Amino acid sequence: MIHQNDQITKSPDLSIKIGSLVLKNPVLLASGTCGYGTELDGLLDLDQVGGIIVKGISIRPRPGTPPPRLVETPCGLLNSIGLENVGIESFLRDKLPWLRNVKTSLIVNILGNSVEEYSEIAKKLDGAEGVKAIEVNISCPNVKAGGIAFGTDPEAAANVTRAVKKATDLPVIIKLTPNVTDITKVARKVASAGADAVSLINTLLGMAIDIKSRRPALANVFGGLSGPAIKPIALRMVWQVVRAVDIPVIGIGGISTSDDALEFLMAGAKAVEIGTATLIRPSTAEDVPADIRDYMEANSIQNLEDLRLPE
Amino acid sequence: MIHQNDQITKSPDLSIKIGSLVLKNPVLLASGTCGYGTELDGLLDLDQVGGIIVKGISIRPRPGTPPPRLVETPCGLLNSIGLENVGIESFLRDKLPWLRNVKTSLIVNILGNSVEEYSEIAKKLDGAEGVKAIEVNISCPNVKAGGIAFGTDPEAAANVTRAVKKATDLPVIIKLTPNVTDITKVARKVASAGADAVSLINTLLGMAIDIKSRRPALANVFGGLSGPAIKPIALRMVWQVVRAVDIPVIGIGGISTSDDALEFLMAGAKAVEIGTATLIRPSTAEDVPADIRDYMEANSIQNLEDLRLPE
Amino acid sequence: MPKFDIPAEIVEQTQLAHGIFLLTVEAPAIQNSANPGQFCMLEVKYNNSRDPLLRRPLSIYKTQANGHISFLYKKVGKGTRLLSKRRPGEIVRVLGPLGQGFRLIHDRPCILVGGGLGIAPLLLPAERIKQSGKLVILIGAGNASEIPTIEDFSGLTRYFHVATEDGSLGQRGMVTDLLAQTLQEITGMAQIYTCGPWPMMKAVYHIARKKNIPCQVSLEATMACGIGLCLGCAVPKSDSREFLHVCKEGPVFDADQVNWEYTQ
Amino acid sequence: MPKFDIPAEIVEQTQLAHGIFLLTVEAPAIQNSANPGQFCMLEVKYNNSRDPLLRRPLSIYKTQANGHISFLYKKVGKGTRLLSKRRPGEIVRVLGPLGQGFRLIHDRPCILVGGGLGIAPLLLPAERIKQSGKLVILIGAGNASEIPTIEDFSGLTRYFHVATEDGSLGQRGMVTDLLAQTLQEITGMAQIYTCGPWPMMKAVYHIARKKNIPCQVSLEATMACGIGLCLGCAVPKSDSREFLHVCKEGPVFDADQVNWEYTQ
């Protein structure tokens, strides 16, 4: 075959690599907002999504916190689900088989209340067929340290990272909490502790009061704030962390459109996660990569890296 | 005169005391969003407002940062004004005389890049007729400590507090930054350093990218996020600080209606400040106290303290 | 079960009484697969605004063979206020049909107990039951204007009774009074379906339990997704520290499953 | 100067060309005190939604003695899109009149130079100048459809010229070509008033400076308040590291005051 025109426009390449993890596109479903995948059946073609990060899994099932668990805030959502999940045994037995049939990368989000718990879950996932990577939620309370979140203490965060890395050969993504003075400190620590990537941000701690019932609107008083409201904070932190560490950064926070996603990619994120937006429009994670492709074609951008702003 | 009915409903009392400072109602205009007062002439009856906190004043005039200085975000506003202000001399000479004629409490917000600067401005305000209190913005970079904000370091915050307290007999309100892991640590430190009250929150650090021009949307890259988007975070921090210190707490962040203000008062704030909402509807700080009064009457609440939720 | 997320055209928006609206949209795919007691999530935000952020859950009140579905709703806050401003010809996004509806029992008398706009999910089951057996409909409200659509129900059965607290329609009193009266007349087995305010449903359940009559309740909970993604719509179970999820396992539950003592 | 924040009823909303609208509201207090070149801040959020958060600045295009004021605007983003959906009878909140308008000079020929919708703040000064002296109006645009209201201008003076880049109306080329031609014909002193895209105004200013003709420009900047509270609407000054504030000291400035070299 003879190429008549050297300038033939190649279709943009949306695939990315995060360590040994290859994703067909940089748009992932964020943990806690896509259930275990099955719930989206018929509403979102999971095969078109870069990856799915299932609801955070703990060593034993957790019932979660009492209701009310949700409050809508201006352009935001406060939740205190209390990390309700089926536990690792049931996940492997009841949820994983279905997920294996989906043609996208499966990432399992894990949580624990001690370094040992994290390590134990990671071990159980290590051999599990179909699991492509682990995302570690370090926003959980460190029971041994009086309940202070692992993610707010760089040393504790590094300890979790090391333990999980030791327990598995899977790529390990550490998911950072934004409720800190300087997120680059935690990012640097977990990077040198061996993390293959970091993802950020998890939710911001917030609350609301129901002035009619004169009570905190969440039974748990505090909850995690997500959605478009937090995007500017998330983007700032991603920008900072991209410039602080050499490992890939995955951007999360208030992404609902390809324009939002492009902001994060331009800030230097390698990939993005869609959280709250999926709750509102289940097809978001299918639309966003398609629209990113359109943007790249329209602007003759061939590779995702070329989206990053020059320093 | 004989009272025929003991149950005569008294009009709710909206006045509050913060140290020696008496406010006719708990709704203040937040610094940086009400200019030097004159700008609101004809659009807001300043006499109906609990107090006015003028734009942050520095020792010398500051030109501020280059444009663009503003970006709208979902339910939020990012600004990087760069603390542009006329400086203390011009303030005392050109702005104060007009403000003296307004029948509301005047609070001057001050800023500096060193403990000495804070102290110097406070001294100049100490004797100034008409000034009722000082609010200290400690979100500024501490030049001697490499530019880290005073407000993110409890020790530096306490130093500023002590210096300002020493320089003036006026009530001193320390305005806290939310960009910290644990705001109660800073609050406790400034309380024991002698602050008469704390106000919170200042803006959250954020950013936006203009995907059309492929540049950060603010010339300064980072800016402060304000408006309804941040209310859940602000309310959580106020709730925490109210329970951590014994001095009065002034709540700030995303307040646009009396319902918003009531959430903060129910969380235990003694007073509130209206920021971004004044930019959008100049009369907000007049409407909110009137609506709080209506709420109290409708619910037979006599004193503001009775709004606070039981523990 | 198939679900659809459809940009649906509004064909009717009628204010039936103060603050009560009937909204009809064209959504054939949803209409076609809707079961009695199911609901939809409606986008209430206007144009490309992102506030309000979440969709709002509304029960499927009526369906028509031409692909129309109707919602009967009350303007209570920001979202329903915005929805009530939308006009025929405009588009609202509708996700549905969602959840587990009523499990219809055909071998015994069925008693539908609705309180206020809690009647919304009861019309479809009433129509189905009518075709197959004995149907009792009991409706309660504060006053007549809160239940502007009772004529949709009154023609379905001879056994139709209304109670209002102010006596403006039917018997003065509570719908639970009607239920107690009805149960005195029924001798054999029966089945109750109910929807309304929590205290009413709780009272209905207690009456049913005393008489050993099975009772299905349609619950409400704040929802973000409506499809089981977020686990936000929890209601405590009666028999454990675990939770029911209204959008996925419900909104209709056997009343026994629910911890009726829970209040925040 | 008095300012008013008024819930104003929409009396007209007309799409004049693709994406270009004329909005007329009833706001007598604002109409009554408006000066040429002033603007208003319009609430674009719908009902009690809080997104978009900020009002949008629009120049006062036209005023009528019956208390009506009109805005000529282009749908460019979220806010103007929402505004364009609003219908007669509905209410929009309007804050105005704001800023310092044109300082009209009556003792010499006045040349108005408008680019695209930059003509919006120029109609009022054109009408005023027309009554008192010699008026030249020069309008430029990409094509004719970008300036659907030029008939409002063309009747005001004999010295009326249009240039479009595609030649679809008037002379093919730039409005600055028209200005250069005009200035060749004018011998004595003159005065320029201009509004349009930054590069156009910059070019106009350079032509004016060469000929030593004073030039007033109407600038744009992102605004939050429109009344001098936030200091957000800064534009660099020509002669110092300080800034002009478009909403308070402007939007109209002597072109000399502005640092035309600044780009973000």
Ligand SMILES: Cc1cc2nc3c(=O)[nH]c(=O)nc-3n(C[C@H](O)[C@H](O)[C@H](O)COP(=O)(O)OP(=O)(O)OC[C@H]3O[C@@H](n4cnc5c(N)ncnc54)[C@H](O)[C@@H]3O)c2cc1C
């Ligand atoms: C399965 C289900 C079916 C429903 N069917 C109907 C119906 O057919 N007709 C009808 O009028 N109402 C129905 N509701 C209640 C309806 O969803 C709420 O009235 C509505 O969401 C209120 O929104 P708002 O913005 O006007 O009120 P706001 O108070 O401003 O809403 C704030 C938030 O609280 C949530 N919320 C408020 N009230 C309720 C409630 N009662 N239940 C759940 N969430 C609530 C909103 O969804 C929103 O997230 C149903 C609720 C559920 C869960």
Ligand SMILES: Cc1cc2nc3c(=O)[nH]c(=O)nc-3n(C[C@H](O)[C@H](O)[C@H](O)COP(=O)(O)OP(=O)(O)OC[C@H]3O[C@@H](n4cnc5c(N)ncnc54)[C@H](O)[C@@H]3O)c2cc1C
């Ligand atoms: C004094 C003044 C007078 C103006 N007069 C007119 C007029 O008569 N007709 C007209 O069509 N336009 C006018 N503009 C521009 C108009 O304000 C913007 O087009 C409008 O704000 C865009 O809003 P949006 O939400 O549709 O766009 P978006 O891009 O979604 O807006 C995002 C943000 O950027 C701001 N913004 C976007 N474009 C501009 C701009 N060009 N200038 C200032 N802020 C901008 C918006 O106000 C908003 O805060 C004027 C601007 C100023 C400052």
Ligand SMILES: Cc1cc2nc3c(=O)[nH]c(=O)nc-3n(C[C@H](O)[C@H](O)[C@H](O)COP(=O)(O)O)c2cc1C
């Ligand atoms: C309802 C809900 C549940 C969540 N559960 C988890 C979780 O189990 N583990 C986790 O790491 N993050 C969890 N998150 C955080 C999201 O994955 C994401 O980091 C956050 O919501 C910010 O992104 P968004 O603004 O796109 O939602 C949850 C978020 C929401 C809204």
Ligand SMILES: Cc1cc2nc3c(=O)[nH]c(=O)nc-3n(C[C@H](O)[C@H](O)[C@H](O)COP(=O)(O)O)c2cc1C
């Ligand atoms: C444009 C702008 C300028 C501000 N300038 C100051 C300032 O000079 N000093 C200060 O302490 N806070 C300043 N702030 C912060 C506000 O006073 C307030 O703390 C913050 O905006 C949060 O409240 P809000 O959400 O009601 O706006 C500024 C805020 C804005 C939006």
Ligand code: FES
């Ligand atoms: S509303 Fe999300 S799981 Fe039920």
Ligand code: FES
């Ligand atoms: S827009 Fe606020 S000062 Fe000009």
